[in-house]
Amino acid sequence: MTTDPSQIQITSVPEEINGLRMTRQRQEVYRFLMGERNHPTANEVFMRIKEALPNISLATVYNCLEALVQHHIIRQVNFDREPSRYCPNLEEHGHFHDETTGTIHDVKFKPGINLRDLLDIPPNTVIKDIEITLRGQLAAS
Amino acid sequence: MTTDPSQIQITSVPEEINGLRMTRQRQEVYRFLMGERNHPTANEVFMRIKEALPNISLATVYNCLEALVQHHIIRQVNFDREPSRYCPNLEEHGHFHDETTGTIHDVKFKPGINLRDLLDIPPNTVIKDIEITLRGQLAAS
DNA sequence: TTTGGAGCAAGAACTATTCTAAATATTACA
DNA sequence: TGTAATATTTAGAATAGTTCTTGCTCCAAA
Structure with a gap:
């Protein structure tokens, strides 16, 4: 350069x-x-x-x-096999993929929710990353 | 044929x-x-x-x-950009990807858990699919 | 100033997946 | 049953996102 x-x-x-x-x-x-x-x-x-x-x-x-x-x-x-996307939001959150517009929206967890507590995971398992992805259609506003 | x-x-x-x-x-x-x-x-x-x-x-x-x-x-x-995998388990469940062995395990939700209730999703949104994937290391047994 | 390592650019290579075209199998129905 | 229409399979080519390779540039330390 x-x-x-x-x-x-x-x-x-x-x-x-x-x-x-x-x-x-x-x-x-x-x-x-x-x-x-x-x-x-x-x-x-x-x-x-x-x-x-x-x-x-x-x-x-x-x-x-x-x-x-x-x-x-x-x-x-990552959404299915689509090109990877990049996100500057480091908080633990999920992603909603709106099929009609193709846009992606962050999805927060409701207050006080710790995902790890809700999953049936063997004890002592080290979880390094959780990813939640939703697919559907946003309601017309 | x-x-x-x-x-x-x-x-x-x-x-x-x-x-x-x-x-x-x-x-x-x-x-x-x-x-x-x-x-x-x-x-x-x-x-x-x-x-x-x-x-x-x-x-x-x-x-x-x-x-x-x-x-x-x-x-x-789908895990990241790895080749797609296929699963005959139709129940709503997540997948845990064990980094040490490369194996994938089904992860059940604890009884009575409805993921939709825990996420901050605009009303009337139609959710067609939820995917939960975890990555980490299974505890040595 | 020299040297070594990190970073960058350009394009080739890779690979999971999809597409295409032709062959084969199955179904619908006269 | 025979035949046309449809669905499925096959083999290989094509696609596309990503990674790799190579040579160059930059920067920091000695």
Whole structure:
């Protein structure tokens, strides 16, 4: 990457998050995801980021997303075999996939609910991740 | 497909389930899944079924699995971007993916639990499917 | 300034799955 | 029963999201 003066960092993203060095590319990916709450795909991130970093490659977007996921900065969300989507909401929550619009919405648990208590899991089992996905149609408002 | 006398149907699978005509191939796929509780992938089904139907093709296995899923005879289970797995258990349940062995286990809900009641979903929303997947390590017994 | 490692870009490769076209099997019905 | 219409199967090609490879660039430490 050649240094382009027009691409000096402007907004304040920390140099490092959870031990991950925030390079220019990772910053852009992260910043875009934080603004966008639509659970974009890697390709959608790529298209959008290109406006700021015209030379970025799709592979780099995948690399950035993977790095961010592995450092628990964002979450990867999968619906069936559709392209992975990415989500900056780290709270434990589920995802509702609206079949009519194709949009994805976060689903919170009702207060005081701990999913682990409701499942019949053998004792001492280590649960590293729980994923809840719903599919259906949002009511017309 | 030529009729092979050695392959006359022996076990009792109905001619039709949920309106789906049970062809020889579908029978084999279904029968294998019912016996196997290990959530096999399409390819695993294919390899195993070939013993009984040497001429079956992978595409047919996919066709059969899709038909069975669409007629609510089996369920398709996805873990992240791994190959889809198939499950003959139609009860509402989740899946636990044991990272150490790679095996998948059904997870029941504790009695009286209705997932829908625990999630913060807008009223009148039609939920067609709920999927719960856990990832972690089973306790050493 | 040199060196080593991390990160990036471009495109090739991979792989689960779907599609296509032709062959075969089954059903409907004259 | 015979024949047309429909459904299913097969084999292989195609697709698409993702990962891998290679060479280059950047940055930090010595």
